[in-house]
Amino acid sequence: MKTPVELEAIMAIADNGAFGIHQGLPWHIPSELQYFKSITMNNPMIMGYNTFKSIGNLLPGRDHIVITSKKIPTQEALYIVDSFSEACSVLQTLHCKKAFIIGGATLFTDTLDFCSLVHVSRIHIEPKADIFFTFPVDNWHCIQESDKIVDQKTAISYTLQKWKKIKGL
Numbered sequence: 001m002k003t004p005v006e007l008e009a010i011m012a013i014a015d016n017g018a019f020g021i022h023q024g025l026p027w028h029i030p031s032e033l034q035y036f037k038s039i040t041m042n043n044p045m046i047m048g049y050n051t052f053k054s055i056g057n058l059l060p061g062r063d064h065i066v067i068t069s070k071k072i073p074t075q076e077a078l079y080i081v082d083s084f085s086e087a088c089s090v091l092q093t094l095h096c097k098k099a100f101i102i103g104g105a106t107l108f109t110d111t112l113d114f115c116s117l118v119h120v121s122r123i124h125i126e127p128k129a130d131i132f133f134t135f136p137v138d139n140w141h142c143i144q145e146s147d148k149i150v151d152q153k154t155a156i157s158y159t160l161q162k163w164k165k166i167k168g169l
């Protein structure tokens with residue numbers, strides 16, 4: 001399937017693969033959330049229903065396209081669709097240059113192949129989790145990696161990576 005605009009994914013994964021717990025993140029790292037904000041700002045975000053619920057409200061400056069079979073009322077900046085291809089149809093109407101897939105694990109598993117770039121925050125802790133995710137590095141080439149960053153408020157360290165899809169896969 002050809003997507004109407006360039007798609008990127010953004011995710012954070014702990015050293016033990018921890019990805020989510022109790023419908024939320026297994027950590028709270030303010031500076032990493034700021035990074036998420038800076039990368040996604042002014043671009044549409046596609047997400048699964050559980051991720052939408054875990055965010056809890058609409059994030060400013062970004063259109064939210066939520067994939068679910070549930071009937072949810074739409075509002076400004078909130079689009080409800082029942083498939084990834086319908087999410088792509090919405091993107092066509094938004095006149096954007098790119099969009100972000102922001103999770104969760106179910107949606108990443110289904111759609112990572114459609115992304116050209118993936119932003120991965122490696123969180124250097126090993127927390128408890130009920131959802132784990134492995135980024136499939138074999139199909140991707142790491143084009144950028146930061147030094148270790150230490151969050152001032154939590155002292156948790158993390159590394160920011162950008163992965164480009166290996167052509168021909």
Ligand SMILES: NC(=O)c1ccc[n+]([C@@H]2O[C@H](COP(=O)([O-])OP(=O)(O)OC[C@H]3O[C@@H](n4cnc5c(N)ncnc54)[C@H](OP(=O)(O)O)[C@@H]3O)[C@@H](O)[C@H]2O)c1
Nearest residue numbers: 011012020023024048049050051068069103104105106107
């Ligand atoms: N670490 C990270 O970077 C990160 C990022 C995002 C989320 N999370 C965490 O991950 C957890 C949520 O992940 P999750 O895997 O449970 O849920 P999810 O992918 O957010 O949502 C799953 C639901 O979305 C819909 N859906 C997803 N993909 C679909 C597809 N291809 N086609 C049709 N419908 C689709 C379905 O909704 P219906 O059942 O309603 O039809 C499905 O049950 C939470 O703990 C969240 O905090 C972590």
